Amino acid sequence: MAFPIVDRPAAATDTSTPVRHAVIFDLDGVVVDSFAVMSEAFAIAYAEVVGDGPAPFEEYRRHLGRYFPDIMRIMNLPLAMEEPFVRESYRLADQVQVFDGILELLLTLRVRGLRLAVATGKSGPRARSLLDRLGLLPFFAHVIGSDEVARPKPAPDIVRHALNLLDVPPERAIMVGDAPTDLASARGAGVASAAALWAPLEDVGELLAGGPDVVLHRPADLLALCPAVPAG
Known part of the structure; x- marks a missing residue:
């Protein structure tokens, strides 16, 4: 029996979702429980x-x-x-722990041909060191820290930088975050945003008030939005 795995805001009426070529992740509260x-x-x-x-x-x-x-x-x-x-x-x-389902998500996204990046509030060296320690660094084409852009979140700079490095236009990417600053950064860069709810949040209402394009309850929910990238 089919059941919904993604909640879309009521105001969202456009169902013509472009094929995603890239996913940009926040780190803490999305990839890792730190x-x-x-x-x-x-x-x-x-x-x-x-x-x-x-x-x-x-x-x-x-x-x-x-x-x-x-x-x-x-x-x-x-x-x-x-x-x-x-x-x-x-x-x-x-x-630091990796959230359940994240490893499987990253594996599947890579098999489907999507390019992955991290855009985090951490410094770049600390983020890369942590991901390397957890064995996750090879999944990401780029890991960008807030010290590596002129203006960190909620400014769009870090997401735009990720897009430039990935060589992907905004409409072909989606950002997954667990904070209003993530959503604001994505929106400013013209990128669709997904609110991640698998970490315990102090104020889910504040996150949802940030206007995510989609709401994800578990990492695997993202797969419905990221089919395999067409060859060629």
Whole structure:
């Protein structure tokens, strides 16, 4: 018995979806579950730089998708927190988990001929190091960090850069993210956006209010939007 695996917003009436040639992924909350590691690294950095008291990780998490220094500025926290946060993130990287279904998704997309990239709020070196450690780096033609573009998310620069590197026009790509900043970056670049709901989210309503083109409940749902790329 057939059943729907993708929720489309009610306002979406155009069913003529172009064949996708590329998928651009956010990293944290989409490909990897790194929230526990982030929380510990953030707490250590806060204690070292700010001092005693509870680290405001829940507020930090609401800004995920942005570049770490930008989050510090938004939260009025010292930029000096970046060094211990990055140090601890590297130290704890072995504790990061790949979401169930992601490996199978990446394998299938590659077999179907799609080109894959990561556009993340992390720095490029840290993102590539983590993916390499997890054995996922070979799946991605490009991994772009927020330190490698002029304006990080929610600006469209990182998605446009990914498109240029992939040599794919905006209408032939889709971006998968779990934060409003991801959706805004995709929209600004003229790329369709998919909201990923397989990670525990603090505010699903805020993500959906960002106006994703589609909503995905599990990684395999993306396959309905990404058939095999025609040969030739």
